[in-house]
Amino acid sequence: MAGFDDVEGGAYDFSPGAQVPLTGAGGGQTAATQALASAAYRDGPVADLVAANGDAKVSAPRFSLFEPNLGEAFSRAVQVRMLGGARKALIQSFGCDPQTVVEHCLAANRIRRQRDARLTLVMGLFGLLFLPGVLLWLGGFQLRRSLAGAQDKKAGPLGMIALAGLGVLAVVFLIQLPFTGFWAIYLRVMLVAPVVGWLWAKQICERYAKDLRSRWEGLLSGGGVGAKIPEAVPHNPGDAEAESIRLNLAKLTAEQRSNLVFYAGPKGILGMGTRWGSWQLAEELVPADPAADINPFRSWDVARAIHDQLRMLERxxxxxxxxPPPSIRHWVVAPIGEGAGEVSRPEGQEVEAYRIKDFEVQRICNEQQFGSGNRHYLGVQFVLWDGQLVLTMLVNVTVLHRTLxxxxTGHALGPVHSVFFAKPKARTKTVSKTVRFWETKEISLPLIEASEVVRLxxxxxxxxxxxxxxxxxxxxTLPEPFGLRHVWADKPWRHRFMADDALRAATPVLRVVHSAALKVLRENGVDVTGFNARSLALSGQVQAAEPGKADLYDA
Known part of the structure; x- marks a missing residue:
């Protein structure tokens, strides 16, 4: 297989080699992908991500002056989790292109490194030469943040009194110095030089803030600049870091194409959402001709016939x-615990590039129908609303004794949480006019606050x-088992049209499945009278489908 060359350490190169661009590749998934990618460029408190998913955790800072904002924390966490050398297995992100999101995280981190290189120079010039003064100023800002209690909050009366007291002491210290000569001049400059450095740093921060915000705005507006990640292109044979990023990006794409998914009890199938509906057709296999036996057939024969018929759904x-054209695939579903902290993907001769080979999928379909082990499902998946809604209908065929x-089952993965769709807002303030004081006007504030410049x-x-x-x-700390799409998904039932789409898809899919199955039964000499009656009953029942919690058993 192209791109699977043995490399040092027994690893494999998952890159597909030379590729021809496919028309419409990744189409229909732009909204979810760009919304998640925009988080890499955001500012604001990281607590917004915790509000979007309570399983995400933010460790408390030891010094609030060093705490990251939303974009910094998200980019760093996603890069380490999805490209780290010791990373765990990932959940597929249906309705989203995870590689694009990771590339934007890399691009955002590169922009911040360029900014930080300039800010480090500022700190080197003003921080090392005038270190005592810089430490005093940093201590004052740290005191203010500690008294404020949280990012972007005011220090309050107590904080203002403390800061004012520090200012008075600084003025007294400048006027009445205990030293003369060189040290007197140095002590005065020591308190003024950090202010000059701050003004220089402010210009640097504002320039890069505009760049980050323009990328944030562009992604959510449907355009934007593509992510540039030159660090993922090896410049020489010994460039181990770039080669590692390139290989891990290729592995991420390969894992996204895996045909193994995980069922986590009430959480449903990870990446596909919870099961909201279930319809079962189960009847006895009786020969149509009492004098003859039915022709022997297997579960795979029925699943394959259903697969062929589902391809006609768009007609x-x-x-x-x-x-729209659906994605129709054979899936292997592995059970895991509801509270599992990680998943593992199998290895061996039956697996290639994270995909379970076709002969093993067929064996599971025919043999693993009862007891422990993975199960086979045939899935038809619709990615709608630009990736905001992922509808998956799964078909399972089992034969136990004489019962087919x-x-x-219907699964629905809802839209990306609304926090990822918040666009950047200009910082403004409403004040009273000087003369016509009863009227107000809106004035623009600096893009970067003084405290933010100090933090950066x-x-x-x-x-x-x-x-x-x-x-x-x-x-x-990201929720586990982690997948970019499902951990930030909201419920689809709060959106009227999304809910309608999910309910409407069930009826035609169910009828196509039954029609294909009945055709196979007739061809193999099975009396389909009972199957026909049950199919008609289910056909009427599915017309009144309502979303429920089919994965929660009241027992």
């Missing part, structure tokens, strides 16, 4: 929009040592 006798059971400048030298920065400022 309609009327000139209407109808279904065909089960159709203080963090800059430590960004070259990420573990130290994580220790001092805290970090974001």
């Amino acid at each position: 309609t006798p009327l000139h209407t929009g109808g279904f 059971r065909i089960e159709v 400048t203080a963090r800059a030298p430590l960004t070259w040592f990420p573990p130290v920065l994580d220790f001092l400022g805290g970090k974001l």
Whole structure:
């Protein structure tokens, strides 16, 4: 297989080699992908991500002056989780292109490193030469943040009194110095030089803030600049870091194409959403001719016939929009615990590039129908609303003794949480006019606050040592088992049209499944009278489908 060359350490190169661009590749998934990618460029408190998913955790900073904002924490966490050398297995992100999101995280981190390199220079010039003064100023800002209690809050009366007291002491210290000569001049300059450095750092921060915000705005507006990640292109044979990023990006794409998914009890199938409906057709296999036996057939024969018929779903006798082309695949579903902290993907001769080979899928379909082990499902998946809604109908065929059971279940993965669709807002303030005081006007505020400039400048030298920065400022811990799409998904039933789409898809899919199955039964000499009656009953029942919690058994 192209791109699977043995490399050092027994690993495999998952890159597909030379590729021809496919028309429409990744189409229909732009909204969800770009919304998640925009988080890499955001500012604001990281607590917004915790509000979007309570399982995400943010460790408390030891010094709030070093705590990351939303974009910094998200980019760092996603890069480490999805490209780290010791990363665990990932959940597929249906309705989303995870590689694009990761590339934007890499691009955002590169932009911040360029900014931090300049801020580090500022800290080197003004921080080392006038270190006591810089420490005093940083201590004052740290005191203000500690008294404020949280990012972007005011210090309050107590904080203002403390800061005012420090200012008075500084003025007294400048006027009445205990030294003369060189040290007197140095002590005065020591308190003024950090202010000059702050003005320089402010210009740097504002320039890069505009760049980050323009990318944030562009992604949510449907355009934007593509992510540039030159660090993923090896410049020489010994460029181990770039080669590692390139290989891990290729592995991420290969894992996204895996045909193994995980069922986590009440959480449903990870990546596909919870099961909201279930319809079962189960009847006895009786020969149509009492004098003869039925022709022997297997579960795979029925599943394959259903697969062929489902490919015709997009066709309609009327000139209407109808279904978009669905994705029809054979899935292997592995059970895991509801509270499992990680998943593992199998290895061996039956697996290639994270995909279970066709002969093993067929064996599971025919043999693993009862007891422990993985199960086979045939899935038809619709990615709608630009990736905001993922509808998956799964078909399972089992034969136990003389009973053939065909089960159709509906799964729905809702839109990306609304926090990812918030666009950047200009910082403004409404004030009263000077003369006509009863009227108000809106004035523009600086893009970067003074405290934010200090935070970025203080963090800059430590960004070259990420573990130290994580220790001092805290970090974001992503929910596990992690997949970019499903951990930030909201419920689809709060959106009227999305709910309608999910309910409407069930009826035609169920009828196609039953029609294909009945055709196979007739061809193999099975009396389909009972199957026909049950199919008609289910056909009427599915017309009144309502979303429920089919994965929660009241027992």
